[in-house]
Amino acid sequence: MxxxxxxxxxxxxxxxxxxxxxxxxxxxANVSIEEVPLVERKPISVIVCARNEVANLTQYLPSILNQKYHNFEVVVVNDRSWDGTEELLEQMAKEYAHLKIVKILDNDKFIAGKKFAVTMGIKAAKHDWLVFTDADCLPASENWLMSMQQPDNEHTEIVLGYSPYLKKRNLLNALIRFETFFTAVNYLAYALKGMPYMGVGRNMAYKKQLFFKNKGFAAHMHIPSGDDDLFVNAHANKYNTEIRINKDSQVWSNPNTTWAGYIRQKKRHFGAGKFYKSxxxxxxxxxxxxxxxxxxxxxxxxxxxxxxxxxxxxxxxxxxxxxxxxxxxxxxxxxxxxxxxxxxxxxxxxxxxxxxxxxxxxxxxxxxxxx
Structure with a gap:
């Protein structure tokens, strides 16, 4: 027995x-992969937050600024950097008229964190459709914004993208990429099932009016992480959310290169997950x-x-x-x-x-x- x-x-x-x-x-696995739209629909504001990211901005920001999309701006939030980020952005702004710089100064009145930087970027954005990525991210193609633009369906307020990690030849990298794969499979599949519960800030989009209608990150501003997944968890539903997995819509990123860094990252993500809907x-x-x-x-x-x-x-x-x-x-x-x-x-x-x-x-x- x-x-x-x-x-x-x-x-x-x-x-x-x-x-x-x-x-x-x-x-x-069975869903049809969407085609890249052939026409632009509405203007886009791309939000990138940076803190001491001069090397990554030098390498990756031009790929964002040179997207094949006519009506868009790139809002870069310089959050109290001291590594030359400010000088680099000012120099690039002379070359790219659609680059907007938001500078955050040291201030004891707010808690230092990415959510504050994201909020400042959203406030500075002039367009309603916001596409988010990070300073260390590389769009898979110059059609990235064409793929992540606002869908035809006006009820869609959130678009969840996918962001794979670049390949390195070691066990840690294989494990990180495999874990990222399963995380993506889960949140993208559940979104298809009508139960979206998270997204990743390296590649996602939503409406500015959705952000302010729900008072931004006010409900979880005290939590270090969650500018992406907690916001999606609170406001995404089966009627207002779509996904994008076309290869042109993807954004590549550099993974952690040390076990300690990866463990810290997973602890931060685990902490945010405790505040998901029941x-x-x-x-x-x-x-x-x-x-x-x-x-x-x-x-x-x-x-x-x-x-x-x-x-x-x-x-x-x-x-x-x-x-x-x-x-x-x-x-x-x-x-x-x-x-x-x-x-x-x-x-x-x-x-x-x-x-x-x-x-x-x-x-x-x-x-x-x-x-």
């Missing part, structure tokens, strides 16, 4: 896992919990009889078989095609890392940081 109970629970965990694979993520926390928590229980139960089944072990291996093989049918296709679709050969190994490593990080995130000193 104990063996039957354990194996039955293992099979139940498999069914829950397959629900997320086949009824959520498979939607993204239904989103419930769904995401169960998704993680049953993934953990799936592997934990498999390990536990290795202490059972040989017959039970054979059954457990069969359940594990079925899980891998189904997921290897879905995720390699998604990896290729989302520009991580070479990782599909390492899928089973990275899947286990990522799960172990995120589980440990979620535990450690409960400890340590909470500190407000810019990003």
């Amino acid at each position: 104990p063996e039957i109970s354990i194996l039955s629970f293992f099979a139940f965990c498999l069914l829950i896992q397959l629900y997320y694979v086949l009824f959520v993520h498979l939607r993204l 239904k989103h926390k419930f769904i995401l928590s169960w998704q993680i919990a049953f993934q953990f229980l799936f592997y934990a139960t498999f390990i536990g089944s290795m202490f059972l009889s040989w017959e039970a072990r054979y059954v457990a291996f069969g359940i594990l093989f079925l899980s891998l078989l189904v997921r290897c049918f879905v995720y390699p296709k998604l990896l290729k679709r989302l520009n991580y095609g070479e990782l599909r050969w390492w899928f089973p190994i990275l899947d286990i490593l990522l799960f172990l890392f995120l589980t440990l990080n979620a535990i450690f995130a409960q400890f340590g000193k909470k500190k407000v940081t810019w990003k």
